[in-house]
Amino acid sequence: MPRRLAAGLAALSFLAAAAPTAASARSAASAAPAETARATRQAGTTATRVQFALPTKDFPLGQPGPVTQKKKSVTKGIDFFTVVHGEATDGYTVSVLMNGKDYGSREQADAAAEAVQAAGLPAGIQEFTRPAVADYPAGVSYMVRVGMWKPEEKAEAGKIAKKLGEAGVKAKVDFLGDDGFQTTGPWDMRVLTVDPRVFGGSYHASLGTSVAKRETTSSMAKKAGAVVAVNGGFFNIHTDKNLRGEPVGVSVVNGRLLSEAVLGRSALILKGRTARISEVATAVTATSADGEKTVINGVNRAAAADELVLYTEEFGEKTPADEGAEAVLDAKGQVLELRPAGGKVAAGTSVLHGTGIMADWIWSHAWENWSLKITTKVTDMRSGKAIPLTPETSVIGGGVGLVRDGRERVTAQADGQANINMILRRHPRTLAGVTKSGRLILAVVDGRKPGVTVGASMIEAAHVMMWLGARQAINLDGGGSSAMVVKGKVVNHPSDGVERGVGDAVLIVP
Template structure:
């Protein structure tokens, strides 16, 4: 049988009517775009508005129509759903040998500001309308039973052209009327994950969204650890991935920039050693700082630990492994770092922990005062009013992260200094498709952001207002996450 190129899908589906709601007098004071939605059919979205109070407004936005259906995707030898042309052609031949007709689809992962476009190829079998998902699942099973690994896929997730639909929650904070403050929270400890609503409730926050990415590749008991920088109440609780995007919160201001941390331990004998990380597992020869917020025992790996009091005095020098005493910090070393501690961190000596957080846009050090918090982001989206997706620098330049649609949590700052928090729900075929990275940037520009950043998304995406989750988490319920951004009274 011959193979053909699959170029798109247009299927009949029930029409979703989108009605533009006229602005009320109350809404006029709350900034919201009056222009057409930037994605899909680009109509005026339906929206509802709620004044949360004190310059804070919540909008529920819905737009688009469900025209995407299902197909079967054949997996490549790597386990991915795409590959090079020759790999895709070989897989298509396997499908035809199994008695099915294969389509080879060419897809271009769009270029971002720091990474060129990428051409990929997918192998697809069949097209079914949204209501016939079961038929796609059955076809995928038949192929897998024939020795060709495959799965049923919703085409709205692909990241190519779609009509939606989309459901969003948008929280805007007017700096002229808002009298509260912003803060970050890691919950009860760095190691433990908690829900956004739990962290919001503990601080009696007006609103909150989930924060940055957390480490799913460490011990299950430690997976609250942020991937990248975290500062809470002026205390550095996780080091930066050098140069990655982050949001700096101070009082009622928010600023997006790129950060680097530099830390060192300085013994009273004048010797110095770089500190490699904060509140995470270390590797051989690394020196790690643990704070009382860690919430777990330090690794018992045969290394050494210097327990420091609040003044930097060494109150104990011990073999590694144990709790962090309240009001203390621990310098933990393995290998060469352990040797340094045994030689230069004797009991009753003083060891200074020198901590610098550098703003790479200004080259200046950020003063870690009690009103400062920092949340690490996933990818920068907008810089100085222009879309600038820094996926490669920020460690998310894969096809899955740039092109595929997922639920998103987005943060932006307007020209007047206002804050825009948005959640785009996804992974709900026929209800809401989410957004890819380029679409996320387009949405934030539409919402008036001149600086914007992507936070953690997927099943982590959550917005809490008045103690309630107002979006639809894709896991079916709220996921425990590493940290959260809080809007406080």
């Protein structure tokens, strides 16, 4: 056995088996940013100016120590921070795949370890715990790993992975900092804070040129004249290739519902210079001139069997040609045309698209020159009140709720992310939060750059946002989508190496 491999296997037993420990679970309350009022005299009156600074110590991840940060004023009321902490100590290992994943049951791990040994290499079985979150219990899984190598020895790990592949054992090289276990980092973050009492502009959402197409955050920011922007929520990469800009969950842009909510999922709600985070529900209905009322199942997405989907002029693609039926409506809801499925959505119109029995509903209740009343309602589930859909209103669906009322509350199951990869593993993250005073915090934690920055797990992201002073916080899309734009420039380091086209974005416009 090669000496390096033997040493690596000996070290494997010392890997942390439990996910984020006390270092990432410390309360961030004592490190919350300082917001202090300073009184100044102006023309005989007293005005209050709020000073804001990020913490300089007690970073909630990794080892204790000073936090390196730089601050720059972007414009009146908006500050930009670069935050760096930690040091690189993690190396590499080789993980054996079980049914395409790098973890599995004990039975699967035993079988995978036997396959590695049959290939002439020793294997270590590592038990680990995916931590519990607010709505999903902890779980135990197993990994099969071969060796450990220093950061500069990645190529050696690659040789072992290749040898296993030649023996018919699927394996990959893994950076240990991605695991979600104890690490020293490092972390490289970009943080924007917006004081609505000083900033004179407004917050918006954008879907770019259309719902169906993806566009970079910087492109959306440039078109809107935004001074700063970050990428928005998740988008659907599992639909037709022409529709992959479609948000997964709620999207309201300028008061228009462009994608329906997934019931109970978290969202960032923007209006003017106010921001809040809540869970939302949407309800869209159609009422025919003959009094027949029915639920519209979706907005600007592919229809499933026996569904009604509404396509708005922002859709940007032809409707799917799926043998359904369509009613073309003008801005007042009058039926201009009945047609088979698959056509353009012209400016100033919308299209009600039905499949299966709902195609029959269209043929029966949407005759030409009749009218259809389309009713749209978006509800804040925490307050139970409807969200007024004014031209100032935007809503962006998030990936996972992180912080509620100043405490960690990761809602992975409700937000469709209850798995090891999303809860435990470290990835680049885009985060949004609101402080007690109403200040908006936007943060990007870069990741997937061994030796430079490791990213964050969801639990770690929650504690970072509490450290930044957020009373409410949400996880937006991350990974290669994470991008922060300041005055037209991408100021973080997207993990793809270049800025990725995304479904939507949060824009701050002067």
